[in-house]
Structure formats: C-alpha cells, structure tokens
Amino acid sequence: MPFLSTIVASLFSLVFAILGAKTTTPSPILRLVIRFGASILRNIPVVAWAMILLFSFKQSDFTGFLALFFMTLGYLTRAFTETIEDLDAEKLQALQAVGANYFQCVFCGVLPEAASTLTSWILYMIENNLRDATLVGLLTGTGVGFLFDHYFKSFHYDAAGLIVLLIAILVICLELTSNQIRRAIA
Amino acid sequence: MLKVIQLDKTYGSNKHSLQSVNFTAQPGEVTAIIGPSGAGKTTILRSINQLIRDDSGQILLDDTDIRQANPAELRKIRHHIGMIFQNYNLISPLTALENVLHGRLGAKSTLAGMFGLYSNEEKQEALELLDEVGLKDYAYQRCDQLSGGQQQRVGIARALMQHPKMILCDEPIASLDPKSTKIVMDILRRLAKEKQLIIMINLHQVDIAMDYTDHIIGINSGMIVFEGATSTVDDQVLQQIYRQADPQAVTANEN
C-alpha cells in the first residue's frame, strides 16, 4: 500500500509540477491553482486524511491508500515544482533555440536534468510513507497497522513489539538501499 | 545574408537597451560583436532567434523577416539557426551523442522528438559531426564528465546537426583556457568558410576578435558605433567602442 500510493502519487505530482513550475507552466493562472491546491493537500496531516476518508470509505485498504496518496501528492508536487524551477533555465532555452516545441523541451530537457533529484524525492517519500502506513493502518484497520492493533488489543505485546521492530528494520534497510540508489544515479 | 534593420529593444520602462541597430552579416564570414559589458551584445544575439522578443525593427534572414513568423514558422527558422553559449547548456546527464541529436528536434514530429526516436542516418550523421569536432571517442560519455572545451565542441556539433544557415555564439570562449579557445575558434572559422555559414560571435577578448574574425560590429550603450572589416579596426576605433559614456552605469553593471 505505501509503495503503490507513493508511485501513483509521484506520477500525478510530476504532471502537476510540470504544469505548475515557473519555467514550464503553460499558464500563470494554472500555476497559482496548482500551488494553492498542493499547499492545502500538504498541510492536512495524514492522520486527518485518514479520519476524513473513513467517513466516506469506511475501514478499507482503499481508505489507507487514499490518505497516503493525498498527503504524498501535496508534498511531492511542491518538491518536484521546486526541483524543476531550480534547473538552469538557459539549458531549456538552448533547446527552444534548436526549434524544439514545449513537449520536446519537457521530455528531452526537463526530465533528464531533473531525473536524479526526482528519484531521490520518491525514495524518501516511500521511506516516510512506510512509517506512516502503520499509523494510517491503525486508524483505517488495514495493513500492518491492523495487525499491530489486533495483537496489541489481544494483549500479545510480544507480537506487537515484533511488528514495530520489523517496521523499524524495514525502514532502515530501505533507507540504506535508497541511499545507494541515490549515489548511483547522482 | 542576415540583415538587421532599425532594431529597438527596451526592457520594461527603462532606458533603451538597443537603439536603431542596423547591420548585415555575410555567409562565409565570422562577424564579431564587441563592446563593453551591458552594451547589448547578448540582447542582439537573442533577438535574432527571438529568444528575446524585440520591440520593433526587422530581422531578415535571406529576406524572411524572423520577427513576422508565427510559432510554427519560427520553429522552422530556429531549426536552421544554431546557438552556442558561454555555459555550453548541454543536457548534462545525457551522452554527447544524445545532445548532438537534439539538433534535429526542430525538424522532427513532436512524439519522435519527445521519445528520442532517431533514424540510423541521423545517428550516423551525429557521430560524423562529433568526429568532425574531434570527439569521436566521447560519443557515449555523459556530458557532465567532459571538460569545458569538449562540452563546447559538443555544442558546436549540436548546432551543426541543425544544418544551420547561421550560428550565433554568445561568448563561446569566456570559460575556456587558451588552448581550448584556439580549438573552438579554429573550428568556427573553418565552418564559416567550408559551409558558407553566417557566424556571429559576442566577444570580450579584442585580440581574439582581431585574429579570428572578418567583420566587426562595435556596440556601446545599445547603439552601433562601428561596423566594418576587421582589418580597418585600429586603436581609435576601439577607444570609440569601449568609451565610457557614464562611468556610474559601468560600475553598476560590474557589481
């Protein structure tokens, strides 16, 4: 669940970031709308998302997915937008000067230049979401949070503790791997 | 032939950055634009391919007014105008070959360009151009692993891939050491002669301009103060070009 929601949210974020970044936006109004929307999504904590979505979708995997999705969408749209805005605008002008059109500039210039930073953000977000998934799971009664809740409430503290430990180990492993990947692509 | 007529440009509501600029540049010749910092050299060059929209005037390349072109026409025109920058402006994680192939973007369909679908002939030509600028062995190297001089030569190959009528160079050697400077300037001069290209170069180094160019345009405070054959440039002309009308403005520019 945390993987899937992060990946799906990344794809949406990328599109929004390209439409919303100063250097690549097709319209300043669209840029404002996207910035505003992302800011709202980002500033609602993931726990609040879970609560809100529980009303509509009850306890289900989908609720957990959506809670992480929205929070990630807000966060990554902002991170991606800033990544794109930090790119050297002259490099994109150089492609314009060659006669490249908008889509070609984005695919041949913006994406390759930004790729390594964007990947770092996605990896970082997966780490984060894996951790948050426990919390969301507790509230939505799904995934690993559900297991923890189950053992905790039935006084199996050893099993509950093991789950916490496993999550911690998983997150640490993931962090180490993603550091490696980051270094490899930088 | 490139003919610029009565070109005017004002940034915001400020002073004129270009005032009634007139000049011509011939195929087969290297034309240098020289002048003090802030004189308007970059503005002229970027107006020619409309990276900067000028306010009024005419820019005729072989009798087509670039300023009147609609977006689709402009894309076609730009396809035949190469541009070379002080900072090379290559896409750094891509290979030299991929960057050279970008020179074809203006001629390709949107999708083929987006996804980098190049024909074997195009790849072959790109490799030959890399060979022509002495980078045969670096085709598959990432551009950020190349030296400045090598990157600039990739930039030249990218421009050549456009089958250009004209190449615009904005301080192409300002970040290069003397050896790379010589290599790059030699290539540019050779291309002008061999392929009958119009080559325009913004330069800060007067000695380089004297050694390598055929034609010189001197600009000061947005106005052309000299235009003529390089052989006719003497100390008096240089003094006129680099004269400081307003010492305060110059210090402001340098900060």
Ligand SMILES: Nc1ncnc2c1ncn2[C@@H]1O[C@H](COP(=O)(O)OP(=O)(O)OP(=O)(O)O)[C@@H](O)[C@H]1O
């Ligand atoms: N984007 C801009 N907005 C406002 N003013 C600008 C802009 N770009 C350039 N100018 C002004 O236009 C004038 C000409 O600038 P330009 O960059 O063409 O000079 P230049 O001759 O290329 O200088 P340099 O040798 O330092 O590169 C300068 O006075 C500069 O301050």
Ligand SMILES: [Mg+2]
């Ligand atoms: Mg300049």
